[in-house]
Amino acid sequence: TKCGFLYRALGFTLATGLEADKVEVLLLELLYKTDYGNDFDREGVILCFGLCARGQVKTVLNVLHDFEERIQESEQSWQIGAWRKDHPWRRETVKSALMVMYSCVASYCHPQMLLTHVDNPITAKIIHHYSSSCQDICLKMAFMKSVVQVTTAIKNIKDLEDFQFAQKMTLTGIIIATIKAEPTDSLVSPVRTMAMEALSHLSNLKPFYSTEESNELMDISIHSVISLQPPAEDNESIQTLYANAKHALEQLMEGLMQRQLDPKGLQEMVHLLEKWILSEKEGEREKAMNLHLHLLQIYVQSIGVCIPLKLGQFGTLVGLIAPCTCDSHRRTR
Structure with a gap:
């Protein structure tokens, strides 16, 4: 104009x-x-x-x-x-x-x-x-x-x-507090999605997050998204917010996983999802399994070479997922 x-x-x-x-x-x-x-x-x-x-x-x-x-x-x-x-x-x-x-x-x-x-x-x-x-x-x-x-x-x-981006941890603290303040049972704005996108961008800058810090970011973000109820099919605006929130969570976890691309990092990430995979709520189990599958695919694509799992690691992964093949919820199966 x-x-x-x-x-x-x-x-x-x-x-x-x-x-x-x-x-x-x-x-x-x-x-x-x-x-x-x-x-x-x-x-x-x-x-x-x-x-x-x-x-x-x-x-x-x-x-x-x-x-x-x-x-x-x-x-x-x-x-x-x-x-x-x-x-x-x-x-x-x-x-x-x-x-x-x-x-x-x-x-x-x-x-x-x-x-x-x-x-x-x-x-x-x-x-x-x-x-x-x-x-x-x-x-x-x-x-x-x-x-x-x-x-x-x-x-x-x-x-x-x-x-070294000196303000990184201050910004991270504000963003975490913002995500925590978002209701876990309803979605009315793109705030949590934008917050996770901001964390994804921050994660690429030095000083890099420690393993503990990354796990905390993922845990808080998972909790913020995975409990959300799927919106009604006739509510397109909320459906878009919902899809964007799930995508932002995937991108954040994917980016943080790239920083520790080894069996230990994979296992820690799976551990964060464990309680949701074992949830009594069908929707939470489904979202957790979808996220788990997505991250496994990214992991396999990214490592390039086969890094052998230590004794017990493979069994732990299989033991967590195997019961889900008999899940009462069809999409989770």
Whole structure:
């Protein structure tokens, strides 16, 4: 659209054409004049800041910091800038926009500048805005989107060498808490799916999760998804959420399994599924067996060479699965 083009053009122009102080004035004015309740305006400004960061990342970060300082006095109130009669800003809407703005800056800025700024201020500010908010569904989704954007930007850098993402465990803790807070008997938003996708992206960055940490992530994620009731056939939106949640769980477990691709790692993963495979509920058994089968297939495809199981390991695997061949539930059999 015409307006979208203007935001994009403005971002490109500010990235290359003006002195930093003039760019600061223009960007700050843009932040103040944006109607954050309008999806198009908000997304346009976010894109503009990202594009501008290609050539003016320090300036962009300074402007965001300046803006945050100026609105901080009213941050505790429900409305930020409530003195604006045309469109007062809802606090959570602004925080949501700022989080994604920081992650958009990460997506577009020069790789070397990203490594310099990604932990602080970029990720630190994303964490701040999330932690100091009411954490409604929209904000949770914006946070997960930001994490994925930042981690993708880091992963896309060719010469990462030994870069350690210092904020990784803080982000992981927030995401785990979010997954735990999701109801295990109902599915009303894509939050848990986005959270598992964020964990999948984080798992690819150093410092890598320990075996214990990986097992905890998998255990919490399994518990969040496997107890969900299959949605009614006529409810397409919930069906999509349900399918996406199962897929995100598969992807997360698959990614974490790749870090310990040996019989011990396989056995630990199977152990996490054991209580669900032995569940009294048909739906839980079916989902657990499907997940178990998927991971076994990935394991066999990935190892390339045959790593012999230790004495007792094969028997344990067979002993767990064998009774399921007589399961009363046809799909589990």
